[in-house]
Amino acid sequence: MDDHRWRNPAPTNRRIRRPAEEPGDRLMPREKGHWSSQHLSEFLAGVTAFQDEHSAFQAAVRWAGEALGAEIGMIVDRGHVIASAGLAEEDARGAAIIDAHRGGRSVVTLPDIGVCGLIYAGLEEGLDTHLVLARSGPVGFGRDEAALLGNMARSLCLVVKMLRTLEAERAASALLLERQQLFERLSKIQRSISHRAPLQEVLDAITEGTRALIRGDTVGLRFIDPNDRGFLYLASSHGVDEPMLEQIRRGPIREGAGGRAVTEGRLVIIENYTTATNTVGQLAEQGLQSAMAAPVYQEGEIVGSLVTASYEVGRTYSESEKEVLLAMAAYASIAVNDAKTVAAMKEARQAKEMFLAMVSHELKTPLTVMMGALHTVERRGDAIDKKLRDELLHSALKRGHDLQRLIEMLLKGARAELAEAGRNVRLSDLIGSALKGFDAVRPITIETHSDLSIFVDDAAVAQILGVFLDNAIAHSPEGTPITVTSWIEENRVSISVRNEGRFAPGTDLEELFKPFHRGSDATSSGVGLGLYIARQLAEALEGRVDVESEEDVSFVLSFPVVAPAASEAIEENDQVALYT
Known part of the structure; x- marks a missing residue:
């Protein structure tokens, strides 16, 4: 059926026609016999050719009007026109037909047409939906025509129910497809x-x-x-x-x-x-x-x-x-939370690996001094001056004690415990103690601008200075001097270790403090944890570690000045550091 069937024509007194008919053709043979079944068959073929309810309604109005020779056809649902043929939009004749239909009248007078007979049939019992036709002339619709329209209405009702069922199935299928797509997408994300x-x-x-x-x-x-x-x-x-x-x-x-x-x-x-x-x-x-x-x-x-x-x-x-x-x-x-959990697990794993690497690395520094001193004593024997031998053995013993304490601290595995033990110590003694053993490897100059007693974890400070000295020896020309300088400014103690040399242009100084970082000019073995550990220890002292590189390279440790503990006696001539 052509598309122009579904357009509402301008007002006319001509009957609804099939597109192929000429004005002189008879729209409906009046002879009894096969006309009723023939038109019902054509009606069913027409309305079932469509896949949606609205188009089926439009086809039903057109086919019913053609079959019964009516000028106007409508489907009225609870007083509203939902499909029509022979009526223009906002056509007053439609309202007149609805009023007559509500009043149960079989005749109505319409503009441009005159007196018309009315016939209507309900689509389903109990529903206020009717197929309504209006045909010009004083003669109304006959019994056979009423029966045909009733059969058309009931057939249309069955077709509409079928279409609604199909639509529901299509909607369910579409929803199922949508859910399947959602499941596939979510499964991909979950994987x-x-x-x-x-x-x-x-x-x-x-x-x-x-x-x-x-x-x-x-x-x-x-x-x-x-x-x-x-x-x-x-x-x-x-x-x-x-x-x-x-x-x-x-x-x-x-x-x-x-x-x-x-x-x-x-x-x-x-x-x-x-x-x-x-x-x-x-x-x-x-x-x-x-x-x-x-x-x-x-x-x-x-x-x-x-x-x-x-x-x-x-x-x-x-x-x-x-x-x-x-x-x-x-x-x-879920993704954000899982990523955080994974990051925490990764950090914990890295911390464990770092701890084991730290143990390996930090055992090396005191062992180097100990083995160097003992090897000298073994190799030179009685040829060594007694005083020098005693100093070497004392240095080895002290480093052994440092090693013992280091192992105990590392095995605790808690960063906050690294600097928990403090004692009163003079700054010059602290630096001198930290340098023992290193001064036999490289000439070291000490510049102390303030000498006072402070309360600090001297072993942690000694470890940090040991890292600085190891680094200075590894990254400076052999035989060149190393300078250790200390000073106090704004209630902070600062100790720097300076060596000759410079970093390569473009060097990211922060990278030096990352674990496992080693400079390309290093002359000693190691795994690149020293400066990382030094910074961790400094933070445990509530201090910090910085690096400066101008004419030479300097690593600087600074931490707050804390007054000596009152439980330990301070000599009268000691300068006392006050924390204000």
């Missing part, structure tokens, strides 16, 4: 999480999947900026062009649907983006029409939001789309 894929890869899969399932124009995943919690930054997106991406990469936390989801802690929908307040200005100017956002959580705290947005005018979001966004936001929460 990424369980396989410990990089967090960025998982977040990108979430935004890509969200855009595919909700069919939005753009999708973005934003997180609170840890350096400024008043802002959100874009961690992942799909469908955002590069110029716009640069403009919206970072924005105020209360801006847009995503910002509201973070601050309000709920699903937020903006269906008229151009007139809403607190939107992302650049997107509003670009013509964005709607947006929907759901919060993302980490350990129960909102840390970001997942947003989908559309440029389609009048775009609304269904319940299933809301569920999809909430599900995707939940997976983003």
